[in-house]
Amino acid sequence: MAGFSATGNHMTIDQGATFTLAINALASDGSQRNLASGFLFKMQGRPAFSSSTVVFVVNSADPASGVAVAFSATNPNVTFTFSAAFTATLSAPQSGVYDMELTTSSSGLVERLIQGTFEVTPESTKV
Secondary structure, X not given: OOOOOOOOXXXXXXXXXXXXXXXXXXXXXXXXXXXXXXXXXXXXXXXXOOOOOOOEEEEOOOOOOOEEXXXXXXXXXXXXXXOXXXXXXXXXXXXXXXXXXXXXXXXXXXXXXXEEEEEEEOOOOOO
């Protein structure tokens, strides 16, 4: 298990506003992980775990326009940022589930860092 439980984490994404999620990606033994290279972060949101519909995708190897992933060798925090322009494209209101995985390229090890539910709240100010 990574820095905290991979269950029960809720995200509220406000449509049309910048959204930032920062997680602590400690190693399974609780030590600081060196994120210098060889790691890939992926996250998907869906209406349900069994759904083929994808609401949003985050991939540190190929970030979508309006989605940024930041991490470094000296800090175990990983920050995901959705721009206001990106969240404005999300349908609202809606809710679903997500999880985030870390893949180590040298070993192929895949760890689930976080999972939970999300909701996108509608925006009324559109100027």
